[in-house]
Structure formats: structure tokens, C-alpha cells
Amino acid sequence: MAYQRKDLLGIEDLSAEEIQLILDTADSLKEISTRSIKKVPTLRGKTVVTLFYEPSTRTRMSFEIAAKRLSADTVNLTVAASSAVKGETLADTAHNLEAMQPDLLIIRHQASGAPHFLARRLRCGVVNAGDGLHEHPTQALLDLLTVREAKGRLSGLKVAIIGDIAHSRVARSNIRAFTKMGSEVTVAGPATMLPPYLATMGVKMVYSLEEAVRGADVIMMLRLQLERMGQWFFPTLREYSATFGLALRHLALAKEDVIIMHPGPINRGVEISPEVADGPYSVILEQVTNGVAVRMAVLLLHIGGGEKS
Amino acid sequence: MSLLITGGLVVDPSQNLTAARDVLIAEGKIIALEPPGRLLPEGRQIIAAQGLVVTCGLIDMHVHLREPGEEYKETIASGTRAAAQGGFTAVAAMPNTKPVNDNATTTRFILERAKLTASARVYPVAAVTVGSQGQALAEYADLKGAGAVALSDDGRPVMNALLMRRALEYARTFDLPIISHAEDLHLRADGVMHEGVVSVCLGLKGIPAAAEEVMVSREVALAQLTGARLHIAHVSTAGSVEIIRRAKAAGIPVTAETAPHYFSLTDEAVEGYNTNAKVNPPLRTATDVAAIKAGLADGTLDAIASDHAPHSSLEKDLEFAAAAFGLIGLETSLGLSLKLVHDGHLTLSQLIAKMSTNPARILGVEGGTLTPGAPADLTIIDLQREWQVEVNSFASKSRNCPFQGWRLKGQAVYTILGGKVVWQA
Numbered sequence: 135m136a137y138q139r140k141d142l143l144g145i146e147d148l149s150a151e152e153i154q155l156i157l158d159t160a161d162s163l164k165e166i167s168t169r170s171i172k173k174v175p176t177l178r179g180k181t182v183v184t185l186f187y188e189p190s191t192r193t194r195m196s197f198e199i200a201a202k203r204l205s206a207d208t209v210n211l212t213v214a215a216s217s218a219v220k221g222e223t224l225a226d227t228a229h230n231l232e233a234m235q236p237d238l239l240i241i242r243h244q245a246s247g248a249p250h251f252l253a254r255r256l257r258c259g260v261v262n263a264g265d266g267l268h269e270h271p272t273q274a275l276l277d278l279l280t281v282r283e284a285k286g287r288l289s290g291l292k293v294a295i296i297g298d299i300a301h302s303r304v305a306r307s308n309i310r311a312f313t314k315m316g317s318e319v320t321v322a323g324p325a326t327m328l329p330p331y332l333a334t335m336g337v338k339m340v341y342s343l344e345e346a347v348r349g350a351d352v353i354m355m356l357r358l359q360l361e362r363m364g365q366w367f368f369p370t371l372r373e374y375s376a377t378f379g380l381a382l383r384h385l386a387l388a389k390e391d392v393i394i395m396h397p398g399p400i401n402r403g404v405e406i407s408p409e410v411a412d413g414p415y416s417v418i419l420e421q422v423t424n425g426v427a428v429r430m431a432v433l434l435l436h437i438g439g440g441e442k443s
Numbered sequence: 444m445s446l447l448i449t450g451g452l453v454v455d456p457s458q459n460l461t462a463a464r465d466v467l468i469a470e471g472k473i474i475a476l477e478p479p480g481r482l483l484p485e486g487r488q489i490i491a492a493q494g495l496v497v498t499c500g501l502i503d504m505h506v507h508l509r510e511p512g513e514e515y516k517e518t519i520a521s522g523t524r525a526a527a528q529g530g531f532t533a534v535a536a537m538p539n540t541k542p543v544n545d546n547a548t549t550t551r552f553i554l555e556r557a558k559l560t561a562s563a564r565v566y567p568v569a570a571v572t573v574g575s576q577g578q579a580l581a582e583y584a585d586l587k588g589a590g591a592v593a594l595s596d597d598g599r600p601v602m603n604a605l606l607m608r609r610a611l612e613y614a615r616t617f618d619l620p621i622i623s624h625a626e627d628l629h630l631r632a633d634g635v636m637h638e639g640v641v642s643v644c645l646g647l648k649g650i651p652a653a654a655e656e657v658m659v660s661r662e663v664a665l666a667q668l669t670g671a672r673l674h675i676a677h678v679s680t681a682g683s684v685e686i687i688r689r690a691k692a693a694g695i696p697v698t699a700e701t702a703p704h705y706f707s708l709t710d711e712a713v714e715g716y717n718t719n720a721k722v723n724p725p726l727r728t729a730t731d732v733a734a735i736k737a738g739l740a741d742g743t744l745d746a747i748a749s750d751h752a753p754h755s756s757l758e759k760d761l762e763f764a765a766a767a768f769g770l771i772g773l774e775t776s777l778g779l780s781l782k783l784v785h786d787g788h789l790t791l792s793q794l795i796a797k798m799s800t801n802p803a804r805i806l807g808v809e810g811g812t813l814t815p816g817a818p819a820d821l822t823i824i825d826l827q828r829e830w831q832v833e834v835n836s837f838a839s840k841s842r843n844c845p846f847q848g849w850r851l852k853g854q855a856v857y858t859i860l861g862g863k864v865v866w867q868a
């Protein structure tokens with residue numbers, strides 16, 4: 135099939151076939167990163183702009199490395215939230231950038247829907263690198279790739295996603311991604327962090343970590359944002375990690391070949407114990423490696439065709 | 444040795460049973476219920492219960508035992524002796540002790556003291572917020588692990604609706620009910636009795652019925668939003684009964700209790716500035732009393748709990764405005780409640796449901812049933828026995844009872860806890 139999208143805004147827009155194509159493309163590009171000269175000329179002459187309204191070293195860097203390995207030129211603009219308030223509007227910033235004729239704009243913004251707002255206004259393609267609580271599609275794609283490599287398939291797997299689902303764009307994208315690919319997703323966390331209408335997204339909701347990981351092929355721990363404590367989502371870090379932190383003893387409940395994932399950066403000893411994060415089941419570093427491959431695939435599929443630019 | 448209770452009328456709402464049965468007890472458990480004469484008496488201790496009612500041990504789901512911290516008012520030992528004497532085999536102890544029961548260590552202390560000194564089962568209710576200050580969530584997983592059965596900031600309701608929402612959600616995570624003392628503190632202000640004709644005549648500042656009703660409405664809305672188990676404590680007004688009735692009809696997970704003083708007394712009891720009739724929520728009007736009785740009869744109100752709140756003369760022998768809120772109730776609760784049966788408002792089975800089976804279900808604790816295998820907690824009641832309330836015969840350490848001298852009909856004559864007689868009239 136041909137990939138025809140101008141923008142990648144969320145997993146919600148993608149079909150299973152499109153996801154499959156991105157993963158297969160990423161697979162074929164992965165080898166480039168193992169060469170001694172990690173560069174191919176595929177996107178020579180293309181310009182990729184990353185526009186980040188939230189600090190995120192690793193996602194921005196992952197996109198940048200991906201672009202460089204394909205020989206695209208990259209420009210990074212990081213806008214502090216405070217200066218954005220005083221400064222020009224998102225639309226003005228984007229139009230100014232577009233006047234410089236980039237081929238692709240990669241945006242992270244604290245407002246859900248900000249990439250959609252830009253996509254409606256810009257002629258160049260827009261890739262969502264995380265919007266508010268909404269989606270983080272390339273994270274979900276790299277997670278799918280990691281699981282597919284480990285398990286050889288995506289359908290029929292039991293995936294447990296644990297933690298602050300309510301405030302997690304990673305969770306929303308992954309719920310959509312894994313259910314689309316035929317996995318069975320269970321989410322767990324304190325009820326303060328499980329929005330009541332989540333079940334409509336086709337997931338099973340439980341309030342117990344033990345119940346969620348029982349029989350799981352994949353356990354994905356979410357990063358706990360520590361400031362949530364002051365907002366009454368949980369009483370203390372101690373109780374959170376005692377009730378929803380993944381420890382070695384939980385792994386015995388899961389499938390023997392379970393893999394442990396985390397989008398990073400991890401709070402060691404909070405949502406995941408050091409023994410688990412560093413243990414043999416952990417694929418956390420593979421996720422990072424696959425992040426580059428998936429983002430190379432996205433860049434290639436969006437601006438590698440020639441006719442769109 | 445096994446115990447056989449013969450010839451009584453067994454009332455067990457949990458199995459919809461009201462019939463003549465002999466009850467066999469051994470090793471602290473109910474072994475069998477059989478029609479009279481089938482269980483052989485040889486080698487067994489016998490309690491002859493002809494003419495008496497044999498029923499599930501009563502459970503008072505709302506008491507203040509004052510230990511730790513205010514042992515001069517009550518202790519776990521004295522409070523549970525009062526419970527046994529009043530026919531109760533279990534009580535739920537509110538967390539407003541000193542220190543507040545907002546941590547596993549205090550919960551464990553209460554259970555440890557109960558193990559050593561109590562004449563009834565003690566189920567700790569832990570605080571919703573740290574110190575019941577309404578600022579931060581307590582550690583519910585830890586509290587449940589230590590033995591807390593429910594959560595309440597009784598007497599210091601959580602005024603911030605967002606925090607209450609989170610508390611309900613967090614409690615739902617661990618399947619703990621939250622017991623709400625529903626009162627808007629801003630609306631209550633410095634009121635000391637029900638706001639109405641009597642408060643105006645006495646020149647005392649009033650607490651409007653609305654102070655309770657706006658909070659009951661809020662709690663019901665939050666229960667609907669969160670799906671958490673919400674229990675409304677000591678319902679006192681007609682308006683609250685109606686709000687709860689509608690909530691239940693809409694399928695919202697709410698239960699509710701009232702206390703004997705809310706269907707036995709009106710605000711007129713305050714006349715003469717009687718501080719033993721100073722209680723929170725306050726005694727209301729005859730219209731409210733009628734609505735409470737109707738709410739009990741139609742099942743809107745699931746439970747009767749005493750809100751046993753001991754205070755010494757230090758807190759009560761004062762001018763009305765300065766006196767503490769609260770009255771003791773463990774030793775009058777059954778007698779006052781049986782009047783509802785004698786007057787035809789409730790069947791005996793309905794009353795036992797509200798004083799045993801339903802509290803057990805709401806709190807998620809054992810008891811409230813005589814099914815074989817259940818703990819042998821039983822109350823044997825003489826429905827016809829007439830007696831006079833005499834506070835000086837109470838096992839409670841405190842005397843703040845507005846029913847002194849009342850003549851009541853019906854009393855617990857045996858209280859049996861885990862197969863052992865802990866009280867005999």
C-alpha cells in the first residue's frame with residue numbers, strides 16, 4: 135500500500151495497514167543505525183523543523199538523529215512556555231516558520247489539539263511529537279515495533295498499562311495502537327487516575343496492579359508526574375509505589391517471557407523498582423533505539439516521496 | 444463446649460427468616476438452626492429463650508470510643524461494655540481520637556487495645572484526610588491493610604469538593620466506603636441547634652436543615668460521578684431523606700443511616716437549655732421526625748446507628764453555646780428503636796436489618812447473619828420487658844444522655860460474642 139498522509143497527528147487516524155507499513159519501513163531502516171557511517175542520502179535537501187513548546191530532550195533528539203541519518207537538514211526551535219504567553223500566537227509562529235519553506239514540522243505542545251490546529255493552517259506536513267494529554271503517536275509506534283520484535287506478533291497479546299492514565303498521552307496513543315493491532319489492553323491505576331469513560335476506548339479497567347499484570351505478555355509502566363501528589367491523585371509516593379509500583383514479585387504473575395516497557399524518563403523506585411528496570415525482562419533501552427528507527431520511517435514516508443515537496 | 448439456644452423466635456434478615464428455631468453454637472461459630480426439639484440438649488450448655496427473640500448480633504456502625512486520647516470520656520473497654528449491655532456485638536469506631544486515626548499505626552493500636560480489653564468487635568473507621576484537616580489524602584491502602592473498614596472525617600467534613608471527589612475515587616480503588624458527615628460548615632457557621640421556631644424563642648443561633656441538605660446533594664452528585672461507595676451518616680432532615688430516596692431510585696451507590704434521637708426527639712428537647720440535647724446534626728422538627736420514620740420504613744435509610752458521643756461534665760456542664768455537641772446512645776439505641784416496631788413503623792426483621800445485617804453489608808464486615816459458619820454473634824431480646832433509663836447504671840463512662848428517666852419497652856437480655864455470653868440482663 136502507499137502511504138498518503140500529509141500529517142501524522144495521532145494513532146486514532148491511522149489504519150492497521152498504515153501502522154503495519156510504518157513498522158515495516160522502520161524495520162528496514164534500522165540497519166542504517168548499525169553501520170559505521172550511519173547516513174544515507176535519501177532526504178538530502180529536505181528541511182525538518184522541530185518546534186517544541188515543552189522541554190523534551192529525548193524526543194527532540196530522537197527526531198533530530200532520525201533526520202540526520204536520512205541527510206535531512208534540521209532546525210530546532212524550543213519555545214519556553216512563559217515566552218509563548220507573552221509572544222506571538224501559535225498560528226503566527228507557524229506561519230513564520232512556513233514562510234521559510236520547511237518540508238515537515240514536528241511539534242510538541244502542552245495543549246491537546248495544537249498539532250491539529252497547525253495542520254489545518256499549514257501546507258507542509260505536521261507530525262505530532264506529543265500534544266497535551268492527547269496523543270504521542272511516534273511513541274506508540276516505537277512501542278509497537280519493540281513488542282513486535284520481542285514477540286514476533288502484535289495480535290492476541292495481553293498488554294497491561296499501569297499508572298496515571300488520565301494525564302498520559304502515551305497511554306492514549308498506546309491504547310489506540312495496541313487495540314488496533316489486535317492486542318488486549320488492560321489499564322490499572324488508582325481510580326483518581328483512571329478516567330471513568332476510558333472503557334469506551336475498548337480497554338479493561340482494574341484498580342489493582344496484580345490483577346492487571348496477571349498473564350500479561352507486555353507490562354508498560356507510565357511515568358508518575360510527582361506534582362500530582364499535591365493535587366490529591368495519591369497521598370504519598372510511599373503508598374503509590376507500594377500499591378502501583380512494579381517490583382520483581384509481580385513478574386511471577388505475568389507470562390514467563392513478559393517484557394517490561396517504560397516511555398522514560400523513569401522515576402526509579404517510584405513506578406518501577408531498579409531491579410525491574412535493569413533486569414532481563416526490561417526492553418526500555420530497545421525502545422529508545424527503536425524510537426530513532428520509527429521516526430526515520432515517519433520522515434521517509436512523509437517527505438521521501440518527492441512529489442509532495 | 445457447645446451452646447444451644449432453645450425455643451426462641453429466630454429473626455435473621457440475611458436469610459429472610461422469622462421462625463421458631465433452636466440455634467447450635469460451637470467453637471465461636473453458628474453450627475445449625477433447626478426447628479425446636481431437633482437438636483439434642485445433652486452435654487450442651489442451654490439458654491432457654493422461650494418468649495424471646497434470638498437474632499444476629501447488633502452492629503452499631505457509628506460510635507466514638509475516645510481512645511486513644513480522651514480516656515476520661517470513654518475507653519475501648521468501657522465503650523464496648525456499653526455496647527454489649529445495649530445488645531451490640533460490634534461497633535465501628537470513628538477516627539476523631541487524639542491522635543486522629545489517619546495512619547496505620549493508630550489503626551493497629553485501636554485493634555490491639557480492642558483485642559486486650561473489648562467486649563465487642565471494634566471496626567476502625569480511618570480518616571479521609573490527614574488529621575481530618577481537609578488538606579491532603581490519608582494513605583488508604585495502608586489503612587486498609589492495618590484493618591480500617593471505612594473512611595470518614597466525621598465531625599470535620601471535607602469542604603473542598605475536588606478533594607472529596609479524589610477521596611471517593613481513591614477509596615474506590617481499595618473498595619472502601621466513605622462515610623460522610625454531611626454538613627456545610629460555612630452554612631452551619633456558629634449555630635448550636637436546629638434553626639426554627641425553638642431556636643428563635645430560645646435566642647440560640649440556628650443550624651438550618653439546608654446545612655445538611657446541600658452537602659447530601661453534593662455527596663450524591665460525587666457518588667454518581669465516581670461510582671464510589673458513599674454512606675451518609677446521621678441523616679436528620681426530611682430534605683435529606685428525599686434527596687437520598689431519589690438518588691437510590693436513580694441507581695447511585697449511596698447508603699444512609701439515622702440515629703435514634705432523630706426519630707425520638709425534636710428540637711423542643713433543647714428547651715431549658717438542656718446541653719444533653721445538643722448534638723450535631725441538631726434535633727429537628729416533628730416534620731423531620733415523621734420523614735425519618737418514613738425513610739426507615741421504605742428503605743431509604745439503611746441503618747440505625749447511635750452516634751454514641753461521650754462527653755464529661757467538663758464539656759457538657761456549661762452554658763448551651765459553650766457545650767460540646769454529642770450524646771451517648773449505645774445503651775438506649777435498641778430500646779428507642781424497638782418503639783418503631785411496637786408502633787408498627789417497622790417489622791422486627793426490618794429493624795434487625797437496619798441494626799445488624801445492613802451495617803455489616805455496608806462496612807463489608809462479617810456478622811449480620813446467623814447462617815451456619817458465621818461467627819456466633821447473637822443478641823437475645825425480650826420485646827416485652829419494660830425498663831427505665833437510668834444513666835447511673837450505664838457501662839459508659841459518660842452520662843450525657845437526654846433520655847434519662849424514659850420508660851422503654853424491649854431490651855437485650857443476652858449479648859453473645861463469638862459464642863460467649865458477654866452480657867446478661
Ligand SMILES: [Zn+2]
Pocket residue numbers: 597598624676677723724
Ligand atoms: Zn458526625
